[in-house]
Amino acid sequence: MELLDGKKVAASVKETIKQEVDELVKNGKRAPHLAVILVGNNGASETYVASKQRSCAETGITSTLVKLEADVSEEALLNEIRQINDNPEIDGLLVQLPLPKHINEQQVIESIHPLKDVDGFHPVSAGNLMQGYPTFIPATPFGVVMMLQHYNITTAGKRAVVVGRSNIVGRPMSVLLSSNTDYGNATVTICHSRTKDLEKICAEADILVAALGKPGFVKAHMVKEGAVVIDVGITRVEDAGSKRGFRIKGDVDFAAVAPKTSYITPVPGGVGLMTIAGLLKNTLAAYKLNSGYTS
Numbered sequence: 001m002e003l004l005d006g007k008k009v010a011a012s013v014k015e016t017i018k019q020e021v022d023e024l025v026k027n028g029k030r031a032p033h034l035a036v037i038l039v040g041n042n043g044a045s046e047t048y049v050a051s052k053q054r055s056c057a058e059t060g061i062t063s064t065l066v067k068l069e070a071d072v073s074e075e076a077l078l079n080e081i082r083q084i085n086d087n088p089e090i091d092g093l094l095v096q097l098p099l100p101k102h103i104n105e106q107q108v109i110e111s112i113h114p115l116k117d118v119d120g121f122h123p124v125s126a127g128n129l130m131q132g133y134p135t136f137i138p139a140t141p142f143g144v145v146m147m148l149q150h151y152n153i154t155t156a157g158k159r160a161v162v163v164g165r166s167n168i169v170g171r172p173m174s175v176l177l178s179s180n181t182d183y184g185n186a187t188v189t190i191c192h193s194r195t196k197d198l199e200k201i202c203a204e205a206d207i208l209v210a211a212l213g214k215p216g217f218v219k220a221h222m223v224k225e226g227a228v229v230i231d232v233g234i235t236r237v238e239d240a241g242s243k244r245g246f247r248i249k250g251d252v253d254f255a256a257v258a259p260k261t262s263y264i265t266p267v268p269g270g271v272g273l274m275t276i277a278g279l280l281k282n283t284l285a286a287y288k289l290n291s292g293y294t295s
């Protein structure tokens with residue numbers, strides 16, 4: 001069994017981005033610019049946004065954080081988005097999810113200009129991905145395919161099973177793995193809460209992606225000997241013994257499953273870190289689209 005090391009791969013992606021941004025700035029161009037909107041004070045969201053800002057700083061990307069109160073009106077949020085859409089100095093925009101219940105998440109996603117949609121959640125981006133056109137790939141599945149490529153894990157002809165059908169991870173993941181690309185050409189099954197024989201289907205997977213948000217859900221009997229297991233879960237569970245009072249748990253029962261696998265992602269230290277790398281790549285791509293960049 002080999003660990004798929006998100007820390008190592010993300011660091012190498014970031015280094016490549018930093019070199020490209022340094023080169024742009026050296027040639028008198030402005031740096032790429034990402035705007036992040038954070039609504040309310042969800043602790044996990046604050047951590048992820050801080051990590052995005054830190055990673056921008058490390059790679060030379062300018063970042064702007066717009067913090068709004070938890071009770072901000074949907075109209076005020078949409079107004080912020082419109083202003084950023086219209087700002088030619090900002091290349092990419094994302095609104096950190098989840099949003100407070102009184103705000104219609106889909107409405108918000110659809111109000112982001114598709115050319116600045118670095119999360120790849122807008123229906124235009126999702127449609128382009130579905131049809132195999134160039135687009136912003138949602139950061140988490142983008143991170144997963146970068147990780148597979150880094151470790152030269154081939155997907156063509158393999159049986160892939162994705163557990164979870166969210167628009168953020170499960171659906172785009174299944175599209176990427178089945179696409180006619182270097183990281184695709186797998187035969188993909190999506191499993192969800194209504195799937196019959198889910199355990200048996202998982203046990204047939206050469207590549208198993210767990211993205212359902214249920215800590216420890218994937219047990220050893222659900223995994224084929226030699227499978228590649230990708231754990232997208234990042235649930236915070238109470239842990240009085242830890243400094244933060246919680247720890248991060250994945251969707252895979254790592255201790256029981258790891259010995260059966262050829263490759264497996266740890267949690268933490270796996271896919272989560274690659275999510276940030278995917279976002280940075282999308283931000284650089286948005287800069288090239290929006291700033292009149294020519295190579």
Ligand SMILES: Nc1nc2c(c(=O)[nH]1)N[C@@H](CN(C=O)c1ccc(C(=O)N[C@@H](CCC(=O)O)C(=O)O)cc1)CN2
Binds near residue numbers: 095119269270271
């Ligand atoms: N607008 C968006 N909202 C959300 C997204 C997203 O891609 N766009 N994804 C997730 C959260 N997320 C990024 O936003 C994210 C999750 C996890 C990590 C990460 O680095 N995890 C670390 C552990 C971090 C910790 O200790 O708390 C790891 O797995 O090693 C980064 C980003 C939902 N919302």
